[in-house]
Structure formats: C-alpha cells, structure tokens
Amino acid sequence: MINDYECYIVEIKYTYDPIADALSIHVVDDAEYDKTISFNNNILLDFDKNDRPVALEILDARKLLNVNIRSLKRIVSIDLQVEVNDKEIIVKCNLQVPIDGGNQLRSNDYTIDNYMNLPPMKIELVTA
Secondary structure, eight states: OBTTBEEEEEEEEEEEETTTTEEEEEESSOOOEEEEEEEETTEEEEEETTSOEEEEEEESHHHHHTOOHHHHHTOOEEEEEEEEOSSEEEEEEEEEEEETTEEEEEEEEEEEEOTTOOOOEEEEEEEO
C-alpha cells in the first residue's frame, strides 16, 4: 500500500476490431465482470466484483488515438494506469504504435467523477 492506495501491476492483452473501430484492452487473467463506467460515448472502463479495473474499450479508436488501422493492429506496447480517489477516476493510456517506420507514443487521459464511490487505488496494466 502506497499513500493509502492499493497498488497493483497487472498483465494485459489487446484486440482491435477494424470493422467496429474498437480497441479492447483487457487483463490476461479471467476476471468476473461486474460494472462499466462510461467516460463518454467512446471510452468504457470495466470493473470486476472486487472493484478492480479489468478492461478498457476505446470506440472510434482511429479518430481518438489519431492512428491508422495498420498501427492499431500492430501496437508495440500498452501502459494503462488507473487511479481512483475519493473524487475522481483517472485513466492514463499510453500506446507505442508503429508509424512511418518507427514507434510513436500516443497518450490519452480520461477523467470522470467517482460517482460509484469506488475505493482508492492505483493500478498499472501493462503488456508483457
């Protein structure tokens, strides 16, 4: 426990559906889904029965992340950080994607009120 937060590092994998233009980032271990928080119509964060984040779905991914289909199919690495405090839920999503012969970082942050009163935590979800 650090600064009154539970801290975890969890391995994740991803799938990209080019027809739906949906990027799904989810934990490798089986998790029992419980609820979804919608940051907006395009960002969905799923939690398990222990109130731990288990998946992030980004709809309209090409536009939101400013990358093409080919790059989304070949993501090099993902670092997803979720912080919950008494007031808000903060998601920081960092993707390394292949663009123009090199790898580029795409960073997006999303914040919403903690209206579900989830317990404070910091969790980092990373690709292996």
